[in-house]
Amino acid sequence: MAKRRVDRRVAPSPDIRQGRADASVRANQYSESAASDRKLIAIYVFFFIVLPAVSVFVYVTRYGPNTNTKPRQPTQNLVKTDLDYQEILRENSRVSKNESHRHYTYPVLAYITPWNSKGYDIAKRFTNKFTHLSPVWYDLKSQGSGLVMEGRHNADQGWISELRKNGDALVLPRVVLEAYPKELLGKKNLREKAIDIIVSECKEMQYDGIVLESWSRWAAYGILHDSQMRNKVNVVLAWAYSYGANFITASVILCGHILSNQPPSLFAFFIILHKIDQERAIPFYIGVCPQNLGSEAVQFIKQLGHALHSVNSGRSNKQPLQLFYVIGPPHSEKLQVHDFGPEDLQSLGDAVDGFSLMTYDFSGPQNPGPNAPLPWIQFVLQVLLGSSGKGGVTPAHKIFLGLNFYGNDFRLSEGSGGGAITGRDYLKLLEKYEPKLQWEKNSGEHFFLYVDDDHISHAVFYPSLTSISMRLEEARLRGTGISIWEIGQGLDYFMDLL
Ligand SMILES: *[C@@H]1O[C@H](CO)[C@@H](O)[C@H](O)[C@H]1NC(C)=O
Numbered sequence: 319m320a321k322r323r324v325d326r327r328v329a330p331s332p333d334i335r336q337g338r339a340d341a342s343v344r345a346n347q348y349s350e351s352a353a354s355d356r357k358l359i360a361i362y363v364f365f366f367i368v369l370p371a372v373s374v375f376v377y378v379t380r381y382g383p384n385t386n387t388k389p390r391q392p393t394q395n396l397v398k399t400d401l402d403y404q405e406i407l408r409e410n411s412r413v414s415k416n417e418s419h420r421h422y423t424y425p426v427l428a429y430i431t432p433w434n435s436k437g438y439d440i441a442k443r444f445t446n447k448f449t450h451l452s453p454v455w456y457d458l459k460s461q462g463s464g465l466v467m468e469g470r471h472n473a474d475q476g477w478i479s480e481l482r483k484n485g486d487a488l489v490l491p492r493v494v495l496e497a498y499p500k501e502l503l504g505k506k507n508l509r510e511k512a513i514d515i516i517v518s519e520c521k522e523m524q525y526d527g528i529v530l531e532s533w534s535r536w537a538a539y540g541i542l543h544d545s546q547m548r549n550k551v552n553v554v555l556a557w558a559y560s561y562g563a564n565f566i567t568a569s570v571i572l573c574g575h576i577l578s579n580q581p582p583s584l585f586a587f588f589i590i591l592h593k594i595d596q597e598r599a600i601p602f603y604i605g606v607c608p609q610n611l612g613s614e615a616v617q618f619i620k621q622l623g624h625a626l627h628s629v630n631s632g633r634s635n636k637q638p639l640q641l642f643y644v645i646g647p648p649h650s651e652k653l654q655v656h657d658f659g660p661e662d663l664q665s666l667g668d669a670v671d672g673f674s675l676m677t678y679d680f681s682g683p684q685n686p687g688p689n690a691p692l693p694w695i696q697f698v699l700q701v702l703l704g705s706s707g708k709g710g711v712t713p714a715h716k717i718f719l720g721l722n723f724y725g726n727d728f729r730l731s732e733g734s735g736g737g738a739i740t741g742r743d744y745l746k747l748l749e750k751y752e753p754k755l756q757w758e759k760n761s762g763e764h765f766f767l768y769v770d771d772d773h774i775s776h777a778v779f780y781p782s783l784t785s786i787s788m789r790l791e792e793a794r795l796r797g798t799g800i801s802i803w804e805i806g807q808g809l810d811y812f813m814d815l816l
Contacts, residue, residue: 393409393412393413393414393783393811393814393815396409396782396783396784396811397783397784397787398784399757399759399764399784400757401755401757401764401782401784402755403748403752403753403754403755403766406745406748406755406782406809407745407748407749409811410741410745410809410810410811411809411810411811412810412811413810413811413813413814414814417443417444417446417447417813418444418445418446418447418485420446420447420816421790421815421816422790422793422794422816424715424793424794424797424798424799424800425449425450425672425715425718425799425800426447426448426449426450426799426800426801426802426816427448427449427450427451427452427490427529427642427672427674427718427799427800427801427802428440428441428448428450428451428452428801428802428804428805429452429453429454429492429801429802429803429804429805430451430452430453430454430804430805430806431453431454431804431806432453432454432455432472433806434740434804434806434807435806436805436806437804437805437806437807438453438474438477438806440805440806440808440810440813441477441481441487441805442477442480442481442484444813444816445481445484445485445487446484446485446486446487447813447816448487448816449486449487449488449799450487450488450490450640450642450672451481451487451488451489451490452489452490452491452492452529452642452674453472453473453474453489453491453492454491454492454804455469455470455472455473455491455492455493456468456469456470456472456491456492456493456494456519456528457469457493457494457496458493458494458495458496458497458512458515458516459496459497460496460497460498460501460502464508464511465497465502465508465511465512465515467493467515467516467519469491469493470519470523473491473523475523478524482633486635488526488527488640489525489526490525490526490527490528490529490640490642491525491528491529492528492529492530492531492644493516493528493529493530493531494531494532494535495512495530495531495532495535496535497512499532499535499536499539499541499611499615500539500541500611502618503536503541503611503614503615503618504611504614509614509618509621512618512622513618513621513622513625514625516528516530516622516625516626517625517626517629517639520626520629520639521629521632524631524632524633525639526631526633526637526639526640527626527639527640527641527642527671528626528639528640528641528642529642529643529644529674530619530622530641530642530643530644531643531644532615532619532644533643533644533645533646533658534644534646536615537656537657540656541611541612541615542612542615542655542656543612543655543656548612548613548615548616548661548662548665616662616665616666619641619643619666619669619670620665620666620668620669621669622641622669623641623666623668623669623670623671624669626638626639626640626641627639627640627641627669640671640672641669641670641671642670642671642672642673642674642718643666643670643672643673643674644673644674644676645658645662645673645674645675645676646658646675646676647675647676647677647694647698648698648701653701659701659702660701660702660703660704663702663713663716663717664713667713667716670716671716672716672717672718672799673716673717673718674718674720674801675698675702675717675718675719675720675798675801676720676803677690677694677695677698677719677720677721678690678720678721678722678803679722680694681726681728681779682726683728683729683734683735683736683737684734686726686728686729686730686734686736686777687761687777687779688758688761688762688763688765688779689722689725689726689763689779689781690720690721690722690761690763690789691760691761691762691763692761692762692788692789692792693760693761694761695719695789695792696792699717699719699792699796699798702717703717703796714796714797714798715797715798715799717796717798717799718798718799718800718801719789719792719793719796719798719799719800719801720800720801720802720803721781721786721789721790721800721801721802721803722781722803723741723781723802723803723804723805723807723808723812724738724739724740724741724780724803724804724807724808725738725739725740725743725744725778725779725780725781726738726739726778726779726780727739727743727747727776727777727778728776728777728778728779729774729775729776730767730774730775730776730777731774731775732772732774736776738807739778739780740806740807741780741807741808741809744778744780744809745809747768747778751766751768753766753767753768753778754766755782757784762784762785762788762789763779763781763782763785764779764780764781764782764784764785765777765778765779765780766778781808781812783811783812783814783815786812786815787815790815790816
């Protein structure tokens with residue numbers, strides 16, 4: 319039934335257009351002859367009223383909401399830079415009939431938030447467009463001297479079972495590690511407790527794993543201030559152990575290494591020097607060995623990953639539970655020590671199944687502009703993955719390039735301000751201000767300017783089919799997946815691109 323309707327609507331279109339062209343030629347011949355019999359009037363009516371009407375009807379229905387005009391998608395003609403606001407208003411809710419068809423083979427993670435509940439429906443309707451769905455439900459918090467996982471009340475089991483009926487997308491709720499970092503990372507029993515709580519919640523609620531967010535908080539608390547310590551100190555310790563009798567001295571030097579932030583090679587040199595000439599060895603550094611929270615932080619993620627991997631999902635697929643980890647883009651041109659860098663990527667590669675890379679919020683109210691300029695996205699990928707030519711170890715497929723499905727409405731006059739807007743807000747602005755959309759070539763984003771009722775000028779950046787397409791293509795070229803923040807804020811026709 320459905321298929322027949324598609325055939326009927328789509329197939330006649332080219333023929334009819336051609337027919338109309340022929341018609342006007344023939345109609346002209348008729349008018350020259352100036353004949354006036356009934357037949358001619360009938361032909362006129364047919365060619366100038368019926369045929370155009372049918373053409374219009376076919377045109378409208380062809381781009382209507384319920385058609386799949388493979389290989390041409392209804393949205394395809396809107397992937398362009400000279401976009402009219404009316405086109406967006408007209409087309410934004412239209413999608414291809416086949417809501418399962420995917421255009422890319424790479425994995426797609428989508429976030430869903432309880433405060434934009436439209437995302438729940440999008441996830442149900444387009445389940446097969448996604449490989450991973452992350453409802454934003456949990457916070458792991460400090461409570462007294464212990465920990466508590468908050469957010470079970472958000473969990474919607476009915477929704478999850480519908481998703482599972484619809485497809486294979488994994489459900490990995492997001493957990494934010496709110497717990498006071500120095501407490502959590504500093505105490506072994508708390509770290510173990512945290513891992514236990516997370517794994518138990520997954521088992522009990524039949525999740526496929528979690529998405530963990532903690533890095534930005536740890537960085538804010540100064541836990542990650544030494545990238546070298548994050549990854550290397552454990553190796554150095556093992557090496558020091560092998561010195562047996564010299565262990566005490568080695569420990570003193572190790573503390574010195576930690577305090578002075580000397581590279582491990584220099585540290586090794588000191589130990590060798592000490593071994594050669596024990597009598598006259600000078601205690602190079604004296605100090606109390608501080609606890610290395612940076613190393614514990616990375617260690618914690620690894621332990622959590624391995625704990626999750628050791629449990630199989632309760633679902634029929636019996637796959638190990640997965641750990642996704644949220645990472646931010648570098649803060650500046652040069653990688654800062656607390657930035658998540660290539661070494662961290664390498665070091666966590668086994669423990670983490672996917673890194674959700676937040677390549678958005680490049681601009682803010684203080685510096686209005688595009689949300690995620692394409693050259694900046696390319697730069698971030700370059701920093702994390704190195705030049706593509708190197709090949710080999712870089713786990714590009716574990717990176718999930720972040721795409722914003724929200725936009726920003728910035729105030730440009732009367733002080734800075736403004737902030738995030740959803741697709742619905744965007745449509746309202748288009749309706750009200752009928753703006754001229756502009757293409758910002760350097761960043762690869764659409765935007766428009768308007769002046770509000772209080773005479774304050776604004777700049778609005780919101781993703782377009784064009785800007786999203788470019789980023790999806792970038793992910794394909796770099797061999798990454800994508801992550802979307804978040805589907806409740808987007809417009810329906812974005813789904814057509816996935
Ligand atoms: C929809 O797309 C999926 C995935 O590409 C495909 O397997 C399925 O056959 C399509 N369904 C129809 C009705 O075309």
